[in-house]
Amino acid sequence: MVSVNRTATAFGIGLREHARNYVLVALLVVLPVSFITLAFAVTQDVQMPVRTVVDGETTTVMRGMPEVHGVIMTPITSSFIAGLAGLFLMREARDTDGRLAVVGYRARQVIAARFGVLAVITLVVVAVSVGVMLIDFQPEQLWWFVAAMLVLSVTYGLIGMLVGAAFNRLAGLWIMLILPMIDIGLFQDPLFVQSEPEWWMKLFPGYHPVRVMVDTGLTTDLDTAASLGWGAGYLLVVGLLAVWVYYRGTRTT
Amino acid sequence: METTTAPTETVGESKTLVRGNALEKTYGSRLPLGRSTPVLTGADIEVRAGEIVGIVGENGSGKSTLMKILVGVLDHDVGTVERTGTVGWCPQEPLLYDRLTVSETFRLFGAGYGMSREEIDAAKRRLADELDFERYLDYRVDQLSGGNRQKVNLSIALMHDPDVLMLDEPYTGFDWETYLRFWDMAQDLANDGTAVVMISHLIEERSRLDRVFEVRDGLVHDVTDEETESGLRSDPEGEHE
Structure with missing residues (x-):
């Protein structure tokens, strides 16, 4: 009972604390509109060749450029905000959460509360980003698209935590700004990389989820279910690493 | 490294609530060729119920490191820490x-x-x-x-x-009335059996302390009956608003 009470209290108060992070709230309001809506507004409606998977084979289909931008800019936006949320969470918690251990919180209670807060923030970020996207673009298979968005955004939230453990706030901010841009917006963007990406590009967190998003956003059949599984596996590995780093960093017992 | 919460023995009328034995701590560098800084090299300390203990020493001597190890928020490399009862910790920087x-x-x-x-x-x-x-x-x-x-x-x-109260310069920024009230509270707690351990710099406080330990050269010296090498500051300027 005490354990549940501690976890629930730390989770509830943690949510309230992050809701008062005005930088995060401002990003949540400003970024989806400026990244996603503006991308649709300024992109010329011309047909472009897009690399995707059809019946298990990598192939090229013709799609409108705004649609492709929608598929790419939406995960960039959510990954960026989720990554910053993870960064802020780790930077702010790593000193003070150690005091929670001294007053009696167990490691699992603090970890459950902190990762729970990150999960809720990521859900909100994905909901807002997809909601803004839906104004201009409807994915062919919405729920598979959302599933891939969740996998990618949570992964980036956890990467933000790892970056927060290793770098200061400013350096972390730059890393979390640049990483989703070059990963999702360059290496995985089928407009930029029209053939199969190089092996090292596939190591980035965006590779598998973006394959799913391009597939389910622009075609009517799901041909990339395995990629969703690989993306979930990537998320699991990053998650375990984040838990370990958090545990080490905050010295909870 | 070992930390236990098993009860320790009674010395005279007072029960020992915290004991650190042969504590060693070295801060390593994150860089491969960086310098390591040994802070504690075999420190022993013992705190009993109902006493107010001062820990003094020069800047960087390892006072806060010792306290963090006793509290359990920082790992020590060698030695043992035994604690009995609940602990309250007031860090120097408000966490x-x-x-x-x-x-x-x-x-x-x-x-x-x-x-x-x-x-x-x-x-x-x-x-x-x-x-x-x-x-x-x-x-x-x-x-x-x-x-x-x-x-x-x-x-x-x-x-x-708490049974043990660990305070790292707890009065920083206090006005004079709050500072005096704080000492009344500390004395009341000690009278009720709480062990109060305090990192302190002010010479005015010496008369309020039952025992004084100085952290010097990586060791803890009982200087209750002598002047400390580093001396306690007599000017509390900057400590109180």
């Missing part, structure tokens, strides 16, 4: 969440101590009254002055009536 209100801060830490809502509210009211910050209970921590933030920092360490 609080900036965007929480003072009341929320009490709730968060009170839940950690295993206190009920009623117990948390009672402790909050009592400490806010004693340290004079009732009107700031709904303020966010980042909206408080340094002195009021320090009062909250101290209150979090006190709210569960």
